[in-house]
Amino acid sequence: MDLTDILRAVKDGKMDLKAAERQALGLGFVSCSGIAKLDPHRKIRTGIIEAILADCKEPEDVVELARVMVAQSKRALITRVSEKHLEVLRAAFGGDKLDWNRRACTVVIHDGTPAPKTGGIVGIISAGTADIPVAEEARVIASEMGCKTIAVYDVGVAGIHRLIPELQRLKAMKPGAIVVAAGREGALPTIVSGLVDVPVIGLPVSTGYGAGGGGKAALLSMLQSCSPIAVVNIDAGFVAGAYAARIANMIATAEKLDIGEKRELEEEQQREEENKN
Numbered sequence: 001m002d003l004t005d006i007l008r009a010v011k012d013g014k015m016d017l018k019a020a021e022r023q024a025l026g027l028g029f030v031s032c033s034g035i036a037k038l039d040p041h042r043k044i045r046t047g048i049i050e051a052i053l054a055d056c057k058e059p060e061d062v063v064e065l066a067r068v069m070v071a072q073s074k075r076a077l078i079t080r081v082s083e084k085h086l087e088v089l090r091a092a093f094g095g096d097k098l099d100w101n102r103r104a105c106t107v108v109i110h111d112g113t114p115a116p117k118t119g120g121i122v123g124i125i126s127a128g129t130a131d132i133p134v135a136e137e138a139r140v141i142a143s144e145m146g147c148k149t150i151a152v153y154d155v156g157v158a159g160i161h162r163l164i165p166e167l168q169r170l171k172a173m174k175p176g177a178i179v180v181a182a183g184r185e186g187a188l189p190t191i192v193s194g195l196v197d198v199p200v201i202g203l204p205v206s207t208g209y210g211a212g213g214g215g216k217a218a219l220l221s222m223l224q225s226c227s228p229i230a231v232v233n234i235d236a237g238f239v240a241g242a243y244a245a246r247i248a249n250m251i252a253t254a255e256k257l258d259i260g261e262k263r264e265l266e267e268e269q270q271r272e273e274e275n276k277n
Helices: 003-011 017-025 042-046 059-073 083-093 129-144 157-172 188-193 216-223 237-276
Strands: 030-032 036-038 075-079 098-101 106-110 121-126 148-152 177-182 200-204
Touching: 003 017, 030 059, 036 059, 059 075, 059 083, 059 106, 075 129, 083 098, 083 106, 106 129, 121 129, 121 157, 121 237, 129 148, 129 177, 129 200, 129 237, 148 157, 157 188, 177 188, 177 237, 188 200, 188 216, 200 216, 200 237
Parallel strands: 121 148, 121 177, 177 200
Antiparallel strands: 030 036, 075 106, 098 106
8 A cells, every 4th residue: 555545545534544644654764875775754653763773884874874864853873883984974974963972882963953852761770881881772772762861880799789779769760661781690680670660671791701601691591580571682782772762651651641631630620610610
């Protein structure tokens, strides 16, 4: 079904406007550089932003993809950015429209338009300092999806006393979801999940060595967690951040609807009281 068919179906009364909107958004993509089909409507359609993975792409292609994405969506998120990619991106866009996160190896190109604010809140925890780069990738993604992020780093199980005061601070901010990045034995997400009342996403990190190194032990440990958590792939910071942000944004939307319904109810009750008088 193309756009003409959708419009005709609406005209003939065979499709309502909401269904037509969903169908039309599914048509939207932009072919670029002969190698990619960018999906600027992904955020509207699924709640998760489109991102440009720089890894395995030529720097010039990444620049062109970023130009198209900014033209379509005001902002372009690029992940797994190498030094060569960064050099070419800086030459193409300058410094004032380029936000570089050294730890996460991410770049955001924009036209000055800030990331939207949804009201969602996401907590990001890392077990060790070696886990921070992957945790930072998750944080950047959640931020670009409109969430406020709260980072708590270096609170792993080797010194679990460090976690408790930081977790109390994090809980006071009322996050909708928490990402916990951990390498080696990957025990921290299970502990956090047993102490909080919000969804926890376990993010295994490829730190650690020897038997079970490279994140394998961390992944298996999280999958065996006795306290329910969601688990993403090794070093999948993008996936963890996007999943957490999606949960947090849904909660924020629901809370706004509740506030709106409560206000409408109060106004209706006030009108009834006025009519009685």
